[in-house]
Amino acid sequence: MSDLLADTNVALGVSGSIAAVKVVELAHELRRHGASVRAVMTGAATGIVHPWAVEFATEHDVVTEITGRVEHVELCGRDGWADVLLLAPTTANTVGKVAAAVDDTPVTTCVTTALGAGVPVVCAPAMHEPMYDHPGVLDAIDRVESWGVEFVDPRIEEGKAKIATEDAIVTGVARAAGERPLEGKRVVVTSGATSESVDTVRVLTSRASGRTGRAVARALAARGADVTLLHDASAAGEAGDPPWADVVDVESAAEMTDAAVEACADADALVSAAAISDYTVEAAGEKIRSGKESLTLELTPTPKLLDTVRAEYPDLTLVGFKAESEGDEDALVERARQTLERVNLAFVVANDASVMGAAETRALVVRDDSVGEVAGEKLDLGLRVADELASDLSE
Template identity: 70%
Template sequence: MLEGVNVALGVSGSIAAVTVVELAHELRRQGASVRGVMTDSARGIIHPWAVEFATETDVVTEITGRVEHVELCGREGWADVLLVAPATANTVGKIASAVDDTPVTTCATTALGAGVPVVVVPAMHEPMYDHPGVLDAIDRVESWGVEFVDPRIEEGKAKIAGEAAIVTAVARATTEHTLAGTHVVVTAGATAEAIDPVRVLTNRASGKTGRAVARACHVRGADVTLIHDGGDVHYADAVSVESAAEMRDAVLAAVGGGDDANGADALVSAAAISDYTVEAAPGKLRSGEPRRLDLEPTPKLLDGVREENPELPIVGFKTETSGDDDAMIDAARGLRDRVDCAFVVANDASVMGDDDTRTLFVDRDDVVAFSGSKTALGSEAAARLAAELD
């Protein structure tokens, strides 16, 4: 997600500085190069050698005649983004007031003047985070285009955000916003049909691909609604559903209809939606005896969306178990032609639940094979969608 991105990592004196070693490792795992910058207070919490170990580069602990702030964050500097993580109340206030009396705040002043993207990750006690002056400082700095990553409010503390949220914010700050101004609805994961209050019929879909697409659309500047089978996410407005009927209702509501000004600009349907449902028993079915379930087909989601939204760009996903490319292409073309999809991603079912995948992009003109991580697949799908909406 951060291939080729140069990150200047500013560390200030929050106790959350102890997480910086793993954060630096994660940034590098995602493809970034990282160079550390530390305040004196941060050095009292974590030794610069630890940051040097994590980044494999020298750490800036003072500004010398080398003018390290310009070398890193000037107009011709090394960094593509300045990430201040963690950022204390003191550091946020100084950035807002252009006070540059630490290596980190000096880099921030330089970056903001040079037009280098800045991402700030606050971490402090909750009363400090709620201080009117701190909130005013955050608002002011955000108005300059700085991206803040919201902390996790737990145990009376505004704790540093998780690594995934920080990586996403850095990616969003350094990626061209080719989907800016668009609302993209994405479905992900499996649906489940209740047999009784305890048991369900479902499938093996993990939702990794759909959530990767949603994250990649967010990184490219889109407002994303993710309709899926599990909980909140940091990169989208999330709607949790269980059954195919709930998925259909949620998608139709999010997409809107016809000329709905609040509707979606595109739908990416990556969820594995149940093809059959059953009439659920009111009580738990007793075990130990044969059962017969009468399966009823569920309405096709994309057909319903297309009926209400004749012009909506739709990206479909089609899963096949044969492993044969020709069969996958034929199935994808059938879906493409029936629903008038912008393109269809044909999946090999054998990779369900894995981190890597093998797919075929089938559009109106050609077929393109893809192999790699589901994160990379999400990026490719978002890029193709952006080209479709351009």
């Protein structure tokens, strides 16, 4: 379990979209990241998923009507229980009612109360694509956004505006409900492996999965930053492009370095978590024919991305990552500090190369005068990086 939503009370408003069948999994995911969840359902939603299922997922009674207990005030009033109100799914009907301040369901009544009380509201729309493209629905979304309501954009697939992924919704909730020490800051993140073409088919690459870089980008977004992520989308596999960052697709070390120099022109910081190739090779114009004869490749060192960016932007805040496969912890810290001093980095995240591709990690946060330890999910490491960077940028 990560700390992304630690100590956060989430009121979950469920409307009558077929996407309501996802609410049990969504509630579990919110709780997995540390949130407490209490649900409110429209009558239409209860016809799609039974309140008992939602009660089981949240371990709280589900509000299906407003009674003399004034549940909307108890949940979303000025002294209410909720830190944030999440509408997932948000139907065209619901967003239209919210925009018009119509309170004829428990969910819309909670929204009106939350907006009046200053409780953050997050919407995750789900509907058929023609409904999402309706001028009135778009106007309603624009109007509600102008009041400070945040939207987690749907995935447009198969003629439908499908509800966003659980990861995207959880990140949107964290961004809305938590502290945003990086609000107004733009951070560039490099992630994953790079690939050097040997011929038109083969490449030289590493075992890096990009999980750490994507986790760092997600944590930065949750802490309020505008994030640009540089990675190889084809190597990311099913993970694809995360919705919480502007993504630039790159492949080789040279492409990654060029993209970083360009992206950092108006950035406040760069976090280089990618396992960038140290060597490249002159690629053959056609596929090298297979056979039993030995083949020698001449490898040429690639320029160091951090050195290149530092030369271009002497005052930019830079964070490096250092992975080693040999030596003890003292040796790892020493090598991290060598990089720290050479490039004038804010800090270096150092770890053993054995964590590449793993779901969990253990890393050291190395500064000039201190060494901190992080262990757990890679998202927890991302949150530590985000908080350390926020401290540096605030100074």
